[in-house]
């Protein structure tokens with residue numbers, strides 16, 4: 001039986017005196033896909049930065065695989081978690097350089113892994129292309145491949161398919177599902193797309209103005225939401 | 241002596257390998273190379289530290305550095321002279337009129353150029369990249385290294401500006417070096433001397449060498465940057 005990857009208790013994040021996130025209680029189960037939905041500015045990206053240990057909470061505590069995390073955590077621990085940012089930035093080099101980068105940081109052998117990722121992501125043809133010259137869809141695929149390169153224990157995805165062509169959306173969703181099936185990586189997926197959450201997630205949480213207003217397994221979330229605002233969101237009536 | 245005659249004589253001097261000329265070229269490379277190396281070793285980390293951190297007085301410091309980029313070399317020479325002169329605070333070193341004194345002066349002239357342009361280069365890198373590098377597992381040192389690699393064009397410009405600022409500089413080299421034949425005579429000071437003495441062929445030959453050196457170093461560094469798999473080494 002798997003345990004929790006994360007347990008958040010009373011976690012808040014304050015910027016310039018304004019509280020943008022306030023999570024009374026939230027667990028992420030090991031190996032699951034947790035979708036985080038909610039309108040712009042509801043604190044989704046902020047939540048991911050906290051889960052990535054990139055900034056400290058203003059209050060509350062985060063337990064990660066049973067370990068209470070003080071900020072900043074040791075490097076080894078931070079290296080278990082990677083994120084595809086909402087607006088990813090590739091390093092100025094080739095596609096191959098980008099995929100090798102997380103492995104190089106960890107002094108890991110990278111040849112076979114990089115070639116494998118290129119194939120898995122349909123990027124072989126672009127291996128030596130400059131990252132600056134990619135299309136939006138290709139760029140996003142490289143960003144996801146790069147985040148997966150060093151076999152993260154937790155993968156955080158911030159709207160990974162927003163504004164992408166259908167081919168790239170399908171490819172990325174397929175990869176997320178295969179990572180889920182392999183069972184070694186926990187995923188937290190921020191998405192604007194109700195249908196994507198429904199297709200991919202085991203559980204869904206809804207954020208509104210920094211508060212978790214609904215959390216439940218996916219079927220429950222969509223078929224029988226408790227909060228009327230969740231119901232509106234599920235019916236696609238939520239205005240962003 | 242005509243202009244063309246001095247050009248022809250200059251070519252002959254270069255081709256026949258006039259030994260004094262080669263000694264001057266060697267010393268120029270040695271002094272300027274050492275000074276540039278020192279200003280790089282100090283200036284790039286200092287520039288990176290300033291560019292990547294926020295602290296009170298930072299803006300003032302950047303303004304001072306940028307002002308330093310236009311520092312008149314002869315003023316630096318004067319200051320170094322006073323420090324190294326027999327009664328100066330560092331007079332005991334006995335460095336005045338030796339290559340180390342010239343290296344110190346040139347390193348000081350190049351430092352603000354290197355540090356300042358390193359800052360400018362790093363400020364051109366997308367600020368969000370830092371967080372993303374950390375998310376990919378970079379330590380603090382690895383983040384700084386990766387950002388410098390991102391800003392490599394700017395760092396290179398910094399080095400070239402530093403180099404350009406000192407190889408052809410006369411004032412400080414003359415003041416603290418003294419233009420002593422075989423000891424502290426470099427291309428720039430030699431050109432001044434030979435021109436004054438009417439040795440136009442030699443002066444022109446040295447001018448040509450100076451230009452050639454500057455061009456060669458620029459071409460080399462720019463070529464290095466354009467190498468396709470620049471970053472594959474660690």
Ligand SMILES: Nc1ncnc2c1ncn2[C@@H]1O[C@H](COP(=O)(O)OP(=O)(O)O)[C@@H](O)[C@H]1O
Nearest residue numbers: 015016020038039040041042043044045046047
């Ligand atoms: N570094 C920051 N400094 C100040 N305010 C921030 C910062 N990051 C996010 N915010 C604010 O926090 C709120 C939540 O932002 P964010 O987490 O990006 O929301 P979402 O990803 O759901 O759109 C927004 O109002 C945003 O302006």
Ligand SMILES: [Mg+2]
Nearest residue numbers: 044045086158
């Ligand atoms: Mg966001």
